[in-house]
Amino acid sequence: xxxxxxxxxxxxxxxHSRNLACFVFTYKGLMALQAQLQGKKIPFHSFLAAxxxxxxxxxxxxPINSQIIMxxxxxxxxGLSRLAVEKGxxxxxxxxxxxxxxxxxxxxxxxxxxxxxxxxxxxxQSSMTYLYDDSNVWHDVSDxxxxxxxxxxx
Numbered sequence: 001x002x003x004x005x006x007x008x009x010x011x012x013x014x015x016h017s018r019n020l021a022c023f024v025f026t027y028k029g030l031m032a033l034q035a036q037l038q039g040k041k042i043p044f045h046s047f048l049a050a051x052x053x054x055x056x057x058x059x060x061x062x063p064i065n066s067q068i069i070m071x072x073x074x075x076x077x078x079g080l081s082r083l084a085v086e087k088g089x090x091x092x093x094x095x096x097x098x099x100x101x102x103x104x105x106x107x108x109x110x111x112x113x114x115x116x117x118x119x120x121x122x123x124x125q126s127s128m129t130y131l132y133d134d135s136n137v138w139h140d141v142s143d144x145x146x147x148x149x150x151x152x153x154x
Contacts (some may be wrong), residue, residue, distance in 0.1 A: 013062045019057050026053040066121060 017121055030049035035041045058065045084090040113128045120128070 012064055016068070019064065019068070023053045023057040026056060063123070070121070 027049050030052055031041070033043055034045040034049065038045075058068060081090075085092055109120070109124075109128075112133075113125070113132065117125055
């Protein structure tokens, strides 16, 4: 029902914001503690504080934490790729690598969906099932505009 959906959205929003607030509090507290103990701030402090905060706050495998971790992972991979080029570990590409990355990501996710579906995150499985399986049967344009799962009564 609409009421249940709104309640679910509110709960997810609350959990997301609470976890972020707890993480920031933990991270900043550990950063201050390390700086106090060593008399200065060093780069490893950030990594250690974030690892501890990540373990404590985001260590539970649930849908909210899973979404946040997947979001961060994609941004980290892009950031590390840029850093590798900036530091000279990887040569500057002669052309934009984005089309190749897009092709490899889509190729991989559809291969996983077709042959190892259970390895994908449940919400991704659901979306892809709707797009690639349920779309094999349709009745009219309303299947694409509303929802293509019909009961026998329609």
